[in-house]
Amino acid sequence: MEATLCGSYEHSIDVKGRMSFPTKLRDILGPEFYLCIGHDDKFIAVYSPEKFEEYQEKLSSIPGKKGSDLRRKLLSCCDRQIPDKQGRILIPPQLRKHALLEKDVVVIGASNHAEIWDKKLWDEFNERVTVDDLSDALEDLVL
Amino acid sequence: MEATLCGSYEHSIDVKGRMSFPTKLRDILGPEFYLCIGHDDKFIAVYSPEKFEEYQEKLSSIPGKKGSDLRRKLLSCCDRQIPDKQGRILIPPQLRKHALLEKDVVVIGASNHAEIWDKKLWDEFNERVTVDDLSDALEDLVL
């Protein structure tokens, strides 16, 4: 079993559109990974090649017009990234726009994938979603 | 069956954010462990890699937006720690904030995990919760 992606890391996008990707997450994800549209909020989802493969297969299994529209929409934004020697990646403009990334960003680990958030939006998320609010869901979680 | 984590140990966090982790608990937990948000009070929960794995899998099983919010919220704060040669670990700022850790802390063993409390909060807990108050739950407990 591969290690779990976790933790949060603050970085910033420079004038060239580059951002350094957290070393600890890179160590787990491997030398290359895929940037995709995040589904249930405004962020960029980061998958290892294996996870990306799974993602794609799931997409392919959706039938009809809805399926092909979805594939078009989602896959057209995906981008394979190989960090440079300094561990930086380039954020494509469409994804940057989708996730509303300005300058300061937060990268978080979320078990099988990572997520890139604009810092402001992440701070808002953290204010909006508190551990107390989720406590009912947490009751079953005690080890 | 591995040994039970128990006892309480007073330590303090130095200017660098380091604290020495009790030797007796380290001997049981092993060479590395995970720091996570404590759920039902203000503290840091400490899990062995195996327990953390379980924790993560339980989290992954929660469906829907609530599930992904929960994973985001909780896993973004988790941190894998390997104590240095002196047995010290580094407390990440978010977790320190969550558990309201100032300088003096108490580490307690709680069977399958450990907990890091701010000393003040732990003292308050001990005043608030007495064995007498819990006596009804204790009746079935006689060996």
Add this chain to the structure above:
DNA sequence: AAATTTTCCCACTTTTTACCACCAAATCTG
């Protein structure tokens, strides 16, 4: 072919991490 954009790499700065040495407390031994 010139200019602009993109990619890759170098070097400096800052942060992090690992190690070393000292101090205190507890334990052991004569």
Add this chain to the structure above:
DNA sequence: CAGATTTGGTGGTAAAAAGTGGGAAAATTT
């Protein structure tokens, strides 16, 4: 019971790694 030894805890320093800015080379476009 007292000195000695070992073990655990703390502060500080040095080395390593990560992060950032900038510049040169390659590729692309006009």
